[in-house]
Amino acid sequence: MIKKIINAVIITIILVVLGSFIWNNTMISSPYFFNKGKTLYNSGMYDGSIKFFERSLQTNPNNTAARYFLTLALTKGTPTYSHQEALYNMANSKTHDMAQSYAKSQIIPLKESLIGEMDDNYIYSAVQNKDILRWNIESFPLKVYFEQTKPSYRENIKKAFEQWGKASGFLQFKEVYKPEECDIEIKFTPYSGPKCESANCNYAVATTTNTTDKYHRLNRMIITFYNSNPFGEEFSNSEIYNTALHEIGHALGISGHSNNPNDVMYAGSHRVSSVFSPYSKDIFYLSKRDLNTMTLLYRLAPSITNSKGWFYENLYYPPLILGNDEEILKKKLDEYQKYIDKYPNYSGGYINIATVYSSMGNNKKAQYALDKASEFATNDNEKYLINYNRAVMYYNNQDFESALNCAKDALKIKNDETTNTLIRDIEEMISSANQ
Numbered sequence: 001m002i003k004k005i006i007n008a009v010i011i012t013i014i015l016v017v018l019g020s021f022i023w024n025n026t027m028i029s030s031p032y033f034f035n036k037g038k039t040l041y042n043s044g045m046y047d048g049s050i051k052f053f054e055r056s057l058q059t060n061p062n063n064t065a066a067r068y069f070l071t072l073a074l075t076k077g078t079p080t081y082s083h084q085e086a087l088y089n090m091a092n093s094k095t096h097d098m099a100q101s102y103a104k105s106q107i108i109p110l111k112e113s114l115i116g117e118m119d120d121n122y123i124y125s126a127v128q129n130k131d132i133l134r135w136n137i138e139s140f141p142l143k144v145y146f147e148q149t150k151p152s153y154r155e156n157i158k159k160a161f162e163q164w165g166k167a168s169g170f171l172q173f174k175e176v177y178k179p180e181e182c183d184i185e186i187k188f189t190p191y192s193g194p195k196c197e198s199a200n201c202n203y204a205v206a207t208t209t210n211t212t213d214k215y216h217r218l219n220r221m222i223i224t225f226y227n228s229n230p231f232g233e234e235f236s237n238s239e240i241y242n243t244a245l246h247e248i249g250h251a252l253g254i255s256g257h258s259n260n261p262n263d264v265m266y267a268g269s270h271r272v273s274s275v276f277s278p279y280s281k282d283i284f285y286l287s288k289r290d291l292n293t294m295t296l297l298y299r300l301a302p303s304i305t306n307s308k309g310w311f312y313e314n315l316y317y318p319p320l321i322l323g324n325d326e327e328i329l330k331k332k333l334d335e336y337q338k339y340i341d342k343y344p345n346y347s348g349g350y351i352n353i354a355t356v357y358s359s360m361g362n363n364k365k366a367q368y369a370l371d372k373a374s375e376f377a378t379n380d381n382e383k384y385l386i387n388y389n390r391a392v393m394y395y396n397n398q399d400f401e402s403a404l405n406c407a408k409d410a411l412k413i414k415n416d417e418t419t420n421t422l423i424r425d426i427e428e429m430i431s432s433a434n435q
């Protein structure tokens with residue numbers, strides 16, 4: 001008797017579940033959602049209509065009218081992140097219909113309206129390969145820690161932070177006195193760049209590196225200044241100030257360089273010879289293009305940032321603004337090649353171009369670029385990056401033994417979480433291959 005009741009109950013529940021399953025998946029519900037969407041659309045409630053057109057398409061993806069009205073509603077509604085993404089996907093969809101061609105025609109006008117007055121920019125140089133790397137605005141003010149140094153160096157670097165804050169209108173900084181609390185760390189080290197044979201050679205004043213954790217979360221930006229130039233002389237105030245302005249741009253997320261000499265983020269700005277002399281009184285000012293690029297970078301949804309929960313509907317969908325991965329990588333390749341042509345004996349250019357070749361799947365060229373990088377490497381930071389990147393490339397090629405050797409070389413230079421994680425991953429692959 002009891003058994004029977006149980007059976008009955010079970011059957012009833014299954015029937016109910018099946019019933020609603022059928023309802024959700026029949027074409028009958030497609031016209032229903034479409035008509036609901038259409039009513040909202042006709043009364044000008046474009047945002048409200050979108051989800052009904054989408055639900056109509058979920059139940060019947062071939063509903064041509066729903067695709068078309070969805071596209072119309074997306075272009076007339078609020079350009080939120082989700083709506084930008086949906087329009088971009090419609091424009092790139094495999095179904096070639098009216099909806100797709102209309103979406104395609106609307107991508108550029110939408111992009112232009114989002115970029116607005118920021119159209120003069122070098123945003124392709126700002127992105128790091130395919131990634132949008134930047135701080136989360138919600139975590140502002142960014143905390144800055146200074147290592148002990150000469151008061152004049154410190155003062156000029158602080159002034160450079162102030163210029164970014166004032167000129168941008170949205171960047172904020174705050175000094176902290178414990179290194180473990182900071183987002184941006186300012187360090188000082190003895191000169192270790194290329195040697196200068198003549199009086200007017202190029203030399204670096206500072207470099208910026210970032211650290212990310214194993215979840216690809218941005219931990220910290222480190223700006224390292226040399227204490228003096230290759231001749232052992234102190235840097236002038238303008239050298240420190242101008243360099244700081246440029247390096248802070250990197251620390252905020254602009255990973256590459258502008259190719260316009262009027263911008264602070266110009267590739268040559270932190271080299272002495274071409275732009276300013278060590279004793280020049282000239283002080284740099286952020287250009288309109290520098291500020292446009294930074295503002296636009298902070299409107300794009302980041303793929304690497306310092307906190308979780310970064311998603312906001314008012315952000316820009318990166319592929320809409322920048323194009324797809326392939327288009328971005330082509331632009332990056334161009335940019336880094338120009339940098340190498342200009343500074344053929346700086347390791348950094350070759351390290352960067354290697355990462356692009358690797359992302360493009362061209363391991364041969366990536367390895368060749370790393371060989372060049374290694375030829376010109378002068379400091380530990382460069383040597384670390386070369387070994388680390390080599391290890392990742394061998395790993396991707398499934399040459400785990402070579403990967404392990406390079407990763408161990410990297411570990412000798414920097415024993416941190418990122419490198420240890422890589423070594424653990426490689427060892428895991430080796431032991432599973434031997435089983």
Ligand SMILES: [Zn+2]
Pocket residue numbers: 246250256257267270
């Ligand atoms: Zn730079």
